[in-house]
Amino acid sequence: MDTFLIDGQSVTFEPGENIxxxxxEADxxxxxxxxxxxxxxxxACRLCAxxxxxxxxxxxARVVMACLEPAQKGLEVSLSAAAAQQVRRHVIELLMINHPHDCPICDEGGECHLQEMTVACGPSYRRYRGNKRTFPNQDLxxxxxxxxxxxxxxxxxTRFYQDYALGNDLGAMRLRNEVYFGRFQDGPLENPFAGNLVEICPTGVFTDAVFRQHFARTWDxxxxxxxxxxxxxxxxxxxxxxxxxxRRVRNRAHQELNRWFICDRGRYGHQYSEHNTRPLSPRVSGINTDYxxxxxxxxxxxxAAAERTGGIGSVREDLEGNVMLRSLLNDLKGIFTAFNDPELEAATLTAVSRMQELDNTPxxxxxxxxxxxxxxGDLTVHAPMIDxxxxxxxxxxxxxxxxxxxVAPLTQFASTAATVAPREIHDMLTQLYRQISRQPETNDAVTQTIKTIAATLSQARQPLMAGVVETSTAQDIIALAELAKAFEPAAxxxxxLPGPNAYGAxxxxxxxDTVSLLKAVERGEVQTLIVAGSDPFSEPRxxxxxxxxRQKINTLIVLDCIATATAEAADILIPVAAWxxxxxxxxxxxxxxxxxxTVFHRPEYLPSTADIISEISRLLENQxxxxxxxxxxxxxxxxAPTPGTPGVQISAQHLPIRNNELMQTEPYSSDNGWQAALTSWLGDEPLAGFSPALTELAPPDTALINPESAARxxxxxxxxxxxxxxVYSVETCVQINPSVANETxxxxxxxxxxxxxxxxDSLNLEQLV
Amino acid sequence: MEAILTRHLDQDNPQNLAAYQATGGYRSLNTAFDLKPEKIIETVEAANLRGRGGAGFSCGMKWRLRGADAPSPRYLVCNLDESEPGTFKDRYLLYGAPHAIIESVIVSAFALQAERAFIFVRGEYAKGGHRLIQAIREAETAGLLGRNLGGSGFDLHIDVHLSGGRYICGEETAQINAIEGKRPNPRPKIPRPSTHGLWGQPTTTNNVETLVNVPHILMNGAEWFRRLGINGGCGTKLFCISGKVKHPGVFELPCGTPARELIYKHAGGLDNDERTLLGFLPGGASTPFLLPQHLDVPMDFDPVAEAGSRLGTGSLIILDDTTCPIETVLNLTRFFARESCGFCTPCRDGLPYLVQILNAIATGNGSADDLALLDELCSTIATQSFCAFAPGAVMPLVSSLKDFHEHYEQHIITQRCPFDASRKEAV
Known part of the structure; x- marks a missing residue:
């Protein structure tokens, strides 16, 4: 690799890099x-002179901006030259003309890039004698x-917000030394990655409002x-x-995953661990007790229950907790599952098996x-960083x-987007498959959408198929995988997946096993049910x-760190440590x-799920x-990979590839009425649901229907x-939304x-007068 | 001298298409279409037509350097965003001869083989912009624009973009952003707009006055054009004269006409004969001062540069000995501080700093260190800004520190303005 010199120190560079x-990169x-x-x-800033x-x-010798000057072999660069230092000192002096001297009360103090640069380059004293410019702030x-x-x-x-995250409600307004970065009018920022402004701003213009409510200095x-x-x-x-x-969560760079940014759910969802309903004391039959x-x-x-014990692990429970619960159930000869819903289990297992099979998940x-x-489906909510x-x-x-x-916000960047009712996705994917493999059936009325998508994928160097397990059936997942296989090896x-550890689960x-356990419970064959980090009562289907x-269960034991509906109904509630x-x-x-x-310990004693199961097992004397x-x-x-390292691919036997027999539950009823579709928003996740800053932004609960179906x-x-x-009914009001499929x-x-x-699933609608 | 730029000018009732054609308008189209585009560029280069927007770069060379093989679509931008203080020549062309502009854009676009041209009109010239749009419609109806215009096989569509209205929109790359609908901050000059301009395509930007010369060059030849100038200048130039003169206005005169002739003959001399000339800005607000000893400098690009200033837009602003030069510089710097786009630090925060210091001096609150501080700040602002705006903005100030040093000292020592003591401000 070629090198150049900075104050006599040799620096290597890649072609195309600037100084x-x-x-x-050379630190x-x-x-x-x-x-x-x-x-x-x-x-723009002119500091890197x-x-x-x-x-x-x-x-x-010439003074240049290091960010705009291409690195060249043999170049002799000086950072310490007096002329370059003078430019940097002037730039800091100019930037500090209007910057308030409020470091002692500024949230950014201690991790402020401007503070560091001023100490490194700037004049220590102020020469400017005029007044400072002042701006009103906005409620964002x-x-x-x-x-x-x-x-x-x-x-x-704005470069992050508009150019990188493709948001459009924050911009630069006005000119001269009055450039104002904000919204057209007060209001919450709409982009799901807005929280990164807190980290990308080199000073304290955008700070973490949640952290601010319970602030601590960064060094503390x-x-x-x-x-x-x-x-x-x-x-x-x-x-x-x-x-x-x-107090807060910030991004930590991973070279292959989140490099500089995280989504707002990741940044602000942590409030669940400080929520006032969080269980912090064990409870037996409604009475607080000790562990x-x-x-x-x-x-x-x-x-007492012995083999009539059941166990539900969780897609949001760590590998350790799940594996301990499963081992306990194995010892007891009871049924273990990591899922609450048979269809979700089928979909997740199918998805994992297909990703293992294709072995090309980027x-x-x-x-x-x-x-x-x-x-x-909607990637923006289900996996914001993939979006x-x-x-x-x-x-x-x-x-x-x-x-x-x-609703799927990513559609605003789609070259082709089609709304498809949930039960018709499979048919669409099948038609696409036939179109791509050039075997359209004669009675297929191939729509322009299918042709366009097929052409787009066929012309691609590296087409990607991406699906959302929570809103897919196992069949949809198989169809998408078959489509990917049609493009092997490029695809x-x-x-x-439906949780942080769904793959592990x-x-x-x-x-x-999920349907077996559910049926066993319904038949009264399960006396004691252990639920770890899961909320079966709040499962949609x-x-x-x-x-x-639940009426058939003698004892419901729940281990969790949030007050879920299932935890509220527990006979024995055992609080566990949050992540x-x-x-x-x-x-x-x-x-x-x-x-x-472990980042910290709360004052209360809060063991992990694995610790609790280990202790129960010790009490049961089946070590x-x-x-x-x-x-x-x-x-x-x-x-187990060391925290802070990039992680390792888990070596496991591939799950068996299954086709239709995975569908264990009754097929959809075949009537042609309305279909229900899940519409989510960024805070729609079990933990984040306990984060007040996020739930404040929740859209109103309405029924979204597209204009044509509504008119009909x-x-x-x-x-x-x-x-x-x-069996059940709810009353709500209609909101017209063109992002919803027909009859949905x-x-x-x-x-x-x-x-x-x-x-x-099918759904009936009746207008109330 | 033969008037070419002002030949068709009528500010009150600009010629319609028929009148313009009856007086020789649009004849250059046939001349152009009979030539190969490269030949036109060669002729323009041989005529030594230099950019009238301020930089004075050879128009023919600019066209040649874009390359005949530039990928399509190619764009031509006609810059009519005249915003330089003291400059009001392009307005005359816009209001007085819209068809002359259209004709120039057609032949220039043909030379560049550009299929789309944009005329970027200063926002305050809205009425002229509408006249221009009307004229374009006339030309389109007559088949002089559009597909296969005038039967030439060449297609051209002209759009008029009425500016949202800021000085910086006159800067080539900021103008490109503005046309694209973006915030008009300047763009990096590499890659160059000639290869990566509007929407990433080859884009050539020329001042309107520059282009209006082109049809005449084509019809009469390069040599004829060169001979229009005097004292080494080529062609004619629209000179704007304003300030303390009897007859401020726009004058089409040979390139190279000495300043003395412009001020004392054509503009009628100082408005009060008892006064003497203090100095003048030769090329608009963003040029260094020239002094009475420079009156015989020919107003052409190279001689003015040799005298230490710039011909710029050829707009002379005249100061007599009742004008406080510090007040003048403060006024100009305030203008530039106000018009800074706010992109880079030296310009955005440096110019208001200069205003603050100049204002202190002008109002009797200057301190002994201020002149050195002005000098120090200007050295960074002039050399380390992102675009050419700030270097130009500090030119009158930097030259005034030298040329009017005594005036500055007088303000600081006496703690008041010697021209107008009422300017004294309490701190």
Whole structure:
């Protein structure tokens, strides 16, 4: 590799790199503001001035901006030259003309890039005698606090927000030294990645409004590497805690996953661990007690039930907790499953088996390089960072085709988007498959959409198929995988799984165990049910069945860190540590196992799920080994990855490839009425649902119907309707939304739960007068 | 001298298509279409037509360097965003001879083989912009624009973009952003707009006055054009004269006409004969001052540069000995501080800093260190800004520190303005 010199020190560079990039990679700190690795060079702040020595001694040295000057072999660059220092000092002096001297009360103090640069380059004293410019601030919603007087106009915020995250409600307004970065009018920022402004702003204009409510100085925060528990992507995070409470979560760079950014659910969802309903004391029959008594009571009930014990692990429970629960149930000869819903189990197992089979599931950095994708469902909510990676692919020219039943924000960047009712997705995918493999059946009326999508994918160098497990049936998942196989070996396949450890949970599950357990409970064959980190009562499709079947259970034991409906109904409730309060392992959508550390301890004693099960097992005198050995049994050769490392691909036997027999439940009823579709929003996730800053932004609960279907049913926006199925009903009002498929009613999760139906199930509608 | 730029000018009732054609308009189209585009560019280069927007770069060379093999679509932008203080020549062309502009754009676009042209009109010239649009419609109806215009086989569509209205929109790359509908911040100059301009396509930007010369060059030849100038200049130039003169206005005169002749003959001399000339800005607000000893400098690009200033837009602003030069510089710097787009630090925050210091001096609150501070700040602002705006903005200030040093000292020592003591401000 070629090199150049910075003050005599040799620096290597890649072709096309500029001096600043190469220097930063070599850990030589050239002062800068507007340059950011994700956003590239801009040349606005003029801080990265360096001097370049001329090759010919008769020419003068010139001062250039390191971010705009290409690195060249043999170049002699000086950071310490007096002329370059003078420019940097002037730039800092100019930037500090209007910057308030409020560091002692500024949230950014201690981790402020401007502070560091001023100390490194700037004059210590002020020469400017005029007044400072002042701005009014805006209310940007519950997540971000705005303090425009601190702005140094580096344009990082709008370049991130508009150019990178493709948001359009934050921009640069006005001109001269009055450039104002904000919204057209007050209001919450709409982009799901807006929280990154807090980190990308080099000073305190955008600060974390949630952190601000319970602030601590950065040097007082305890931090340790963690993994985000709010979806299956497995972004790396750095939670910060003080005095036994969690204060904030920030991005922690992972070269293949989240490099610089995380989504707002990842940043703000952590409030669940400080929620006032969080169970912090064990409870037996509604009475608070200590762990010793609660665990003894649990052990007695389990002993009494013996093989009539059931166990439900969880897609949001770590590998250790799941594997311990499964081992306990194996010892007891009871039934274990990691899922609450038979269909979700089937879909997840199918998805994992197909990703294992194709063995080409890209990480986020690779996703940015794809040139075409077929996406079914709403990635923005179910895996926000996959959405952000695809936005980068779109910026690079990738064509995105989307099939969706309900609202899916990524459609604004789709070259082809079609609304498809949940139960028709499979048919669409099958037709696409025939079109691509050039075997259309004669009676196929191939629509233009299918032709366009087929052409887009066929012309691609590297087409991606991406699906969302939660809103897919196992058949949909198979159809999408078959489509990917038609493009082998180029095609990449992603399924967004229903939880941070859904992949791990799937590896520990046997197909059909969920329905076996549910039926066993319904038949009264299960006396004691242990539920770890899961909420079967709030499952859309089977929640109603679980709630009814609960009457047949003698003892319901729940281990969780949030007050779910199931936890509220527990006979024995055993609170466990939240994710930053314990260490463990999650397996993300790629099958990448990543470790997370204990960041801090709360004042209360809160063990992990694995610890509790280990203790119960000790009380039962059927000694389970520790979680590490149990993991060794399940995954031979598996070494739990050290937190802070990039993680390892989990080595496991491939799940069996199954086709239609995975469908264990009754098929959809065949009437031609309305279909229900799940419509989600960013905070729609079990943990984040306990984060007040996010739930404040929840859209109102309405029934979304598209204009044509609404017109046919004589419905208008605001019409009151009753939605009902065979047993339950809810009343709500209609909102017209063109992103919803024909004959489909898109409703939030809470309404599906109340109706006891899932995405794609039939639904009746009656207008109320 | 033969008037070419002002030949068809009528500010009150600009010629319609028929009148324009009856007086020789649009004849250059046939001349152009009979020539190969490269031949036209060669002729324009041989005529030594230099950019009238301020930089004075050879128009023919600019066209040649874009390359005949530039990928399609190719764009031509006619810059009519005249916003430089003291400059009001393009307005005369816009209001007085819209068809002359259209004719020039057609032959220039043909030379560049550009299929689409944009005329970027200063927002405040809205009425002229509408006249221009009307004229374009006339030309379109007559088949002089559009597909296969005038039976030439050449297609051209002209759009008029009425500016949202900021000085910076006159900067080539900021103008490109503005046309694209973006915030008009300047873009990096590499890659060059000639290869990566509007929507990433080859884009050539020329000042309107520059283009209006082109039809005449084509019809009469390069040599004829060169001979229009005097004292080494080529062609004619629209000079704007404003300030303390009897008859401010626009004058079409040979390139190279000495300043003395412009001020004392054509503009009628200082408006008060008892006054003496203090100095003048030769090329608009963003050029260094020239002094009475420069009156015989020919107003052409190279001689003015040799005298230490720039011909710029050829707009002379005249100061007599009752004008406070510090007040003048403060006024100009305030203008530029106000018009900074806010993109880069030296310009955005440096110019208001200069205003603050100049205002202190002008109002009797200057301090002994201020002149050194102005000098120091200007050195960074002039050399380290992102585009050419700030270097131009500080030119009158930098030259005034040298040329009017005594005036500055007088303001600081006496703590008041010697021209107008009422300007004294309490701190």
């Amino acid at each position: 600043l990039q190469a220097a930063l 030589i700190q050239i002062p800068h503001f507007c340059y950011h690795a994700a956003l590239g060079s801009l040349g 360096v001097e370049i020595n001329p090759k010919d001694s008769d020419k003068n 919603g519950p997540l971000i606090h705005h303090e425009m007087n601190r702005c140094i106009t580096c344009y990082r915020c 925060l305890k931090t340790a590497p963690s993994i985000c528990p709010h979806c299956s992507v497995g972004c790396n995070t750095l939670p910060g805690a003080r005095d036994g409470t969690l 010793r008594s609660a665990l003894a009571a649990a052990a007695r009930k389990i002993q 990480h986020l950095a690779a996703l940015e390089q794809i040139d075409a994708a077929l996406i079914t 952000l990676a695809l936005r980068q692919a779109w910026r690079n020219g990738a064509k995105l085709a989307m099939l969706h039943s309900s 990449q396949l992603i399924y967004v 799937a590896l520990l599950s046997a197909a059909g 089977s929640g109603a069945r679980w709630r009814v079947a 930053p309060e314990r260490s463990g392992t999650f397996v993300n959508y790629e099958g990448r196992a990543q470790g997370f550390s 389970l080994c520790d979680a590490a050995s149990m993991l060794q049994d399940s995954f031979p050769g598996f070494q 049913a004589s419905l208008k926006s605001g019409s009151s309707v009753r939605l009902w199925n065979s 009613i898109a409703i939030p999760r809470s309404m599906l739960v109340r109706l006891g139906i899932g995405h794609g």
